[in-house]
Amino acid sequence: MSKDLRVLIVDDDFHVARLHAEYVRSVPGFQALDPVSTADAALRAVEAHRPDLVLLDVYLPDALGLDLLRTLDTDVFMLTAAAEVDAVRKAYRRGALTYLIKPFSAEQLTQRLQAYARYRRLLLGPQGVDQQAVDRALRGLTPAPNATGTRARQATETAVLKALEAEARVSASEIARTVGVSRATAQRYLSALVDEGVVEIELEYGSTGRPEHLYRLP
Template identity: 65%
Template sequence: MTEFRVLIVDDDFHVARVHSTYVDAIPGFTALSPVGTAALALQAVHALRPDLVLLDLYLPDTPGLELLRSLDLDTIMLTAAADPESVRAALRRGALGYLIKPFAADGLETVLRGYARYRRLLETPGTLDQAGLDRARRALLGAREPNALGRTRSGTETAVLETLASGGLLSAAEVAALVGVSRATAQRYLAALADEGSVEIQLRYGATGRPEHRYGLRD
């Protein structure tokens, strides 16, 4: 699973730190040190190369909507500005999402989990078809895939879910052994179930080497 590095841009240091704790609590996301001005944001983007910026509209030196024009990377607005024109302007200028303050931790978690699914879908090797693009857009909006809402599951897909239902977090290799399929097949089903929101992915770090992906059913 990709580890997404997130830069929070908010002039209220207390709020920024709270949002940082929200981000750090979500598997697959790490909050960088927040910044409170547009100038510091541009410096941090240049130096740290974050994957995602969480941007407030109200900044002391340059409005967030103006800064948004200068950011050539994924950005989601986190702001108290709730007027329709601000929302429309942010989306016109490239914001991937818009979350109105105040919000609880689970509100931001929903947005970031949707962003993670969106990135995974768009990083699939090869070209996209329209169905794949539509899935990515739905993921970004936090929508569950249709197969999470009643589609009849295949026998292998059902077996994977039943294996995960036994509790705990399992690796793709462990799921493959328990279900009786190849690791590649198990990985394919697990990735699809994660994209639809039925399965969560966490990282387990060992003493050396790459972190291991672990899979479990979402609550």
């Protein structure tokens, strides 16, 4: 069975919906379901297919997407031409994870989908999380302005990545010893790499005490 995140697109413009579906399919780890064009069809599709994420327009022929939003028990991105401040505030108040104003590029949507995948990984599993993990997940939902997939890496960051290549899973303390930096410095670089999506984080629960953060390359 595919582990891809399933995405339902809800937009009354057939051509726009098809374009957004192509954007979604171009991102590794995501699968676009057949788009729907009305609020009623969206409710039925969510019930039938249980998508991980809904890309929802504000203006639908039978209801406002903002009214539909409050009834959906799933993660939602608002993708809309509605640029009113009230619409944006209402969307976030009713649970939208992001608000992307049309027209936007494939790269902009790709960045947000990749951020969503990181958010899901950080909040994966039935176990609890600490505040640091919650903060990192929420922070990662919003890509940095003009974010790109590549950037120059500092020597210490490169050393951290090389240390990760040699281990399946490793703690910040172990990375610090390998690289020759303090644990706080190693933690800072690891957190930045997690936010960027280059490194994944897991929680290991022992018999007592707080869970330990372990890092690995995807």
